[in-house]
Amino acid sequence: PEPTAGGVRRRRLGIMGGTFDPIHHGHLVAASEVAAEFALDEVIFVPTGQPWQKSDRQVSPAEDRYLMTVVATASNPRFTVSRVDIDRPGATYTVDTLRDLRRLHPDAELFFITGADAMGQILTWKDVDELWGLAHFVGVTRPGHDLSDMGLGDDVSLMEIPAMAISSTDCRERVRRGRPVWYLVPDGVVQYIAKHHLYVSEEETS
Ligand code: ATP
Ligand code: MG
Numbered sequence: 714p715e716p717t718a719g720g721v722r723r724r725r726l727g728i729m730g731g732t733f734d735p736i737h738h739g740h741l742v743a744a745s746e747v748a749a750e751f752a753l754d755e756v757i758f759v760p761t762g763q764p765w766q767k768s769d770r771q772v773s774p775a776e777d778r779y780l781m782t783v784v785a786t787a788s789n790p791r792f793t794v795s796r797v798d799i800d801r802p803g804a805t806y807t808v809d810t811l812r813d814l815r816r817l818h819p820d821a822e823l824f825f826i827t828g829a830d831a832m833g834q835i836l837t838w839k840d841v842d843e844l845w846g847l848a849h850f851v852g853v854t855r856p857g858h859d860l861s862d863m864g865l866g867d868d869v870s871l872m873e874i875p876a877m878a879i880s881s882t883d884c885r886e887r888v889r890r891g892r893p894v895w896y897l898v899p900d901g902v903v904q905y906i907a908k909h910h911l912y913v914s915e916e917e918t919s
Contacts, residue, residue: 724754724755724818724821725752725755725821725822725824726753726754726755726756726757726818726821727747727748727755727756727757727826727851728756728759728810728811728814728823728824728825728848729743729756729757729758729759729826730759730805730807730810730825731760731761732761732772732778732881733760733778733782733881734772734778734881734885735773735778735781735881735884735885735894735898735902735905735906735911736758736778736781736782736785736881737879737880737881737884737897738879738896738898738899739879739880740758740785741786741899742875743853743877744756744792744826745789746853746872746874747826747851751824751851751870753791753824755791755792755793756791756826757794757795757814758792758794759794759795759798759810759814760775760778760779760782760794760798760799761778761798761799761805762798762799762800762802762805763775763799764804773912775799776799777905777909779794779799780905781902781905781906784901785899785901785902797810797814797817798810801813807825807844808843808847811844811847822849823847823848823849824848824850824851825848825849825850825851827850827851827852827853828852828853828854828855828858829852829854829855829859830855830857830858832850832852832869835850845869849869850868850869850870851869851870852870852871852872853871853872853874854871854872854873854876855876855877856877856878857878879897884897884912888906888911888913889913894906
């Protein structure tokens, strides 16, 4: 931990962005592992805003994704959920997320947590240099995605975490086919999905 000039340790905040449609144990393990490795005081989960246009599929309503994230993180005293992205109109850009959280937590050190696939996308963005100044980036391993051959700068850390071959895409597909998602997502999320009839048919989510 780096002390400030006054010797007071700065708060260390993890930021875990995602669509969380639904949140699953891969997300939670990633946040927990990075929190332990980097001595984070808090990890803020940030569900993305509602895309106004989607090429491939309809994303569940922001309020459902937000509430599932709250349910999934409620038992962990270091996990919180932010509405900054879902309350901001328009598509979510990581640079806006980081600017908002920097403004809300001016004295904190920010650690942006992403899986290998999302890190790969970030590196292709323009204005990527501005991102490095806003937070430290931590890329975690994810089955099926390779982090090792990316040309990463000094502001990016890579971390191996236990392999969780879980994706929201697979969870949605399982619910649609009547297959279980028990133990892939937290129990409360299984119950939330059933109660609100999420993912049962294409018509109902569109
Ligand atoms: P979808 O299949 O809908 O894309 P997803 O499972 O990839 O969903 P996202 O909400 O897109 O979940 O991911 C949010 C963040 O969590 C991303 O940085 C992603 O790389 C990371 N992540 C998701 N699943 C895992 C996993 N199993 N292990 C490590 N990181 C993960
Ligand atoms: Mg994804």
